[in-house]
Amino acid sequence: MITDYPLTFSRPEAYYPPKYTYYTSSVFRDYGVIDWVGLASVNGEGHFTFNIPNLGLETINLYIEGMTADGQLISDVKTVRLSND
Structure with a gap:
């Protein structure tokens, strides 16, 4: 089911x-904020790959927001434990 949302988006900017002085x-x-990824899409297997700079952090929160191909809104927060090798 596709629902029309009263949203508009401008073209992506850099x-x-x-x-930060201290992370x-x-x-x-x-x-x-470490980074923002716009216009992300998944591959044929449903995976999305990105890099996180090594800032010496043990964990980060990923804020995942967007819209699926069929118009459903996505909003989720995932805490990720990082390996600082």
Whole structure:
């Protein structure tokens, strides 16, 4: 079922993540942004690949938001434990 949502989007702009003095600070933990990926799509197996810069963090939250091919909205948060090898 496709539903019309009163949403409009402008063309994607380049995203420049802010530079933080400390990636372990409470400000970064509560409000920090590492990156944003626009116009993402999955491959034939349903996978999406991306890189996360090594900032020495043990975990990050991924905020996943978008729309499926059939018009369903997606909004989810996943906490990921990182390997800092």
